[in-house]
Amino acid sequence: MSIHIQNVSKTFGNTRVLNNVHLEIPGGELVALLGPSGSGKTTLLRIIAGLEQPDSGRVLLSGEDATDRNPRDREVGFVFQHYALFRHMTVFENVAFGLKVKPRSERPDAHAIKKEVHRLLKLVQLDWAADRFPAQLSGGQRQRVALARALAVQPRVLLLDEPFGALDAKVREELRTWLRHLHEEIHVTSVFVTHDQQEALEVASQVVVFNEGNIEQVGTPETVYDRPATPFVYHFLGRSNTFTAQGKKGFVRPHEFEVVTEPLGPDFREGLIRHVHLIGSVARLEVEDVLDRSTLEVELPRTHFRALGLHSQSQLYFRPEQLTVFD
Ligand SMILES: Nc1ncnc2c1ncn2[C@@H]1O[C@H](COP(=O)(O)OP(=O)(O)OP(=O)(O)O)[C@@H](O)[C@H]1O
Secondary structure (H helix, E strand, O other), X not given: XXXXXXXXXXXXXXXXXXXXXXXXXXXXXXXEEEOOOOXXXXXXXXXXXXXXXXXXXXXXXXXXXXXXXXXXXXXXXXEOOOOOOOOOOOHHHHHHXXXXXXXXXXXXXXXXXXXXXXXXHHHOOOHHHOOOOHHHOOHHHHHHHHHHHHHHOOOOXXXXXXXXXXXXXXXXXHHHHHHHHHHHHHOOEEEEEEOOHHHXXXXXXXXXXXXXXXXXXXXXXXHXXXXXXXXXXXXXXXXXXXXXXXXXXXXXXXXXXXXXXXXXXXXXXXXXXXXXEEEOOEEEEEEEEOOOOOEEEEEEEHHHHHHOOOOOOOEEEEEEOOOEOOO
């Protein structure tokens, strides 16, 4: 199901949270709403769900105006950051809940419900946990139950609000990959809110970058990272240095420097390593630019760092391989 957001604005008190937002999400995409805290992502998600009304503008689902449609009639599934599972129900009962409360005319019989719940639990790889209670599961497992529960009513859109926000880094990473695979399997239009750049870039097919109630850019992860439309997008998506080369001021990402131990040409600058952080396979260096005494962040593969024989206080030469300039 496609989602069209047309000129949506929303104000709470004196704060304009969404400012004439326009967004088109084709059916079957996995879209990340990415932006800093308070930029309006959750509000837009709630407006799509029908949990919040826009002050102006429209929401179209599959091309039909759904702005005044009740949340129940929008066929959306919702997963929140804090797994809102029923604690007194088993995993099976939690997933079955949405099916059991359907009006009698639409409700599947007990046998069909059982079959469907087991199919969904297999999909989220938790079939073995059907008889457990939420308290007997890890955070990541509970979040997968929440997802199975949201999918049980066969939503045409899946909305996820910081679904992995409350989990530790390792589990988050596993669930990212898992969500991407799941989406490849079921292909339901999905929109998730995150303030984590890495998460958006790794999981989504399209990334929507928010800033203070405005959309700064919409594009594939590659596009928003490699061709940011605005300085905000550039800075929000990764670490950066301000750098002036040949009279042009621009930005350079830490890994976009070429580092050598001898000046190979006139465009190489001299630097001094002030500090070395070894982080996994990467060496992150604080480098003092001898020319203007500014400090730059430079990253290179640890193996390359070793091969150059560098260490703290070493002298080196560097030049940007890429300078991003905004007019
Ligand atoms: N029901 C409400 N009443 C009043 N203010 C609200 C309400 N909901 C949200 N806001 C305010 O609107 C702004 C945007 O909130 P929103 O939750 O959409 O941002 P967000 O980008 O999702 O941020 P976060 O990642 O922190 O959730 C915030 O300043 C928030 O305090």
